[in-house]
Amino acid sequence: MTFQYTQTVVILRAPYVTDRYGNTTSDRDWSSATRTTARRVSVQPDGSTEDSGDRPAVTTGLRLITRRGVDIDLMPGDRVDVAGRVLEVDGEPARYVVGGRHHHTEARLKEVNG
Numbered sequence: 207m208t209f210q211y212t213q214t215v216v217i218l219r220a221p222y223v224t225d226r227y228g229n230t231t232s233d234r235d236w237s238s239a240t241r242t243t244a245r246r247v248s249v250q251p252d253g254s255t256e257d258s259g260d261r262p263a264v265t266t267g268l269r270l271i272t273r274r275g276v277d278i279d280l281m282p283g284d285r286v287d288v289a290g291r292v293l294e295v296d297g298e299p300a301r302y303v304v305g306g307r308h309h310h311t312e313a314r315l316k317e318v319n320g
Contacts, residue, residue: 211246211273216287217280234283241287244278247271249288252314263320268293272311277301286315293317 218241220234252267268288272278280286284295299313 211248211271213247213249213288214243214245215247215249215270217242217244217278218285218287218292219281219283220285236285239285242279244272244280246273246276247278248273249315257320261320263318266293266317266319267296268315268317270313270315274310275308277308277311280311280313286313288315291317 218236218239220236220239222230223233223235225231248271250269250271252269254264254266257263257265270280270286270288278299280295280299282295282298285292286295293315294317296314296316299311301311302309
C-alpha cells in the first residue's frame with residue numbers, strides 16, 4: 207500500500223490543571239493548549255465501533271503515519287486536529303526503527319460521539 211503524505215494536522219497539547227493546593231491534577235486545561243503544525247503526514251481510517259447500550263456511542267479510529275525518517279512530537283494525552291475534527295491520541299505513538307535508525311512514526315487517534 208502506498209501512502210500519499212499530503213495532509214497537514216495540528217497537534218494540541220494542554221497543560222495539566224493545578225488545584226487550589228498547588229497539586230498537579232490529571233485534568234487538562236484545553237483552553238491553554240499549545241498548537242503545533244505537522245505537515246506531510248498521512249491520516250488513514252483505522253476502524254470504528256458502535257455501542258448500543260444504555261448510552262449509544264460511535265468510536266471512530268484514524269491512524270496518523272509520518273513519512274520515512276520523520277518523527278513528530280506526539281504523546282498520549284495529546285489531541286490532533288484533522289481537517290476540523292479533533293481526535294485523541296489513543297495510547298503511545300509507535301516509533302519504528304529499522305537498521306538502528308528511526309524509520310517512521312504511527313499513532314492511533316480516536317473520536318467518541320454519543
